[in-house]
Amino acid sequence: MKALTQYLDCYSLPGMLEYVSAYSSVTVFYDPSEIRKLQIERVEGTKESSFQILSTLLKEIISKLGTGAMRTSRIVEIPACYGGDFGPDLAYVAEHNRLSMEQVVEIHTSGQYLVYMIGFAPRFPFLGGMSEVISTPRRQSPRMSIPPGSVGIAGMQTGVYPIATPGGWQLIGRTPLQLFRPTDNPPTLLQSGDIIRFVPISDQEYEAYKGEIQ
Numbered sequence: 001m002k003a004l005t006q007y008l009d010c011y012s013l014p015g016m017l018e019y020v021s022a023y024s025s026v027t028v029f030y031d032p033s034e035i036r037k038l039q040i041e042r043v044e045g046t047k048e049s050s051f052q053i054l055s056t057l058l059k060e061i062i063s064k065l066g067t068g069a070m071r072t073s074r075i076v077e078i079p080a081c082y083g084g085d086f087g088p089d090l091a092y093v094a095e096h097n098r099l100s101m102e103q104v105v106e107i108h109t110s111g112q113y114l115v116y117m118i119g120f121a122p123r124f125p126f127l128g129g130m131s132e133v134i135s136t137p138r139r140q141s142p143r144m145s146i147p148p149g150s151v152g153i154a155g156m157q158t159g160v161y162p163i164a165t166p167g168g169w170q171l172i173g174r175t176p177l178q179l180f181r182p183t184d185n186p187p188t189l190l191q192s193g194d195i196i197r198f199v200p201i202s203d204q205e206y207e208a209y210k211g212e213i214q
Helices: 002-010 032-041 050-064 090-096 101-110 203-213
Strands: 016-021 026-030 075-082 113-118 125-128 143-146 150-154 157-160 165-167 170-174 195-200
Touching: 002 016, 002 026, 002 050, 026 032, 026 050, 032 050, 075 101, 075 150, 075 203, 090 101, 090 170, 101 170, 101 195
Parallel strands: 075 195
Antiparallel strands: 016 026, 075 170, 113 125, 113 195, 125 157, 143 165, 150 157, 150 170
């Protein structure tokens, strides 16, 4: 999937408007009128739909893409301050899994997380690879507003809220890093395919990071 999105970044398909990648799929939006122009290049006498033409073209491209087309995953370290006002649900996550809060933080920061997709809210990263040991259900009652940078757990997933938004994830910490960067191109710190490592920091280090960013 990543090899295909890399290809689409570099080579525009006829009639393609945009693509959206998810966990295990890539959706291609296209202009049917542009695709129909390809019919003159197909075998004479066939009457394929725009979908059939584009589907065949994509299958041909995918068959030629090898693992060598994949870029080396970028490793991004995200500092996070756990517990307290930054992680009001850390105690609940620990109690739910019969662990101490220190153990939850140790487990969460010892993992490596693959960014499967960006979505839900602008630049929200869905991360895979979290240990089942700290898996915790969503809150029964979502919060109306979650601060940017909040690190949360929902079931077997962990993620970081890039902007203030409602949400029901269990909040265990917060990062001072800005994930949504509207003036950058692309406007994000993270991209699908990145490998994330969380690094625990103190309250003082959090404030120091914030001061440097400002």
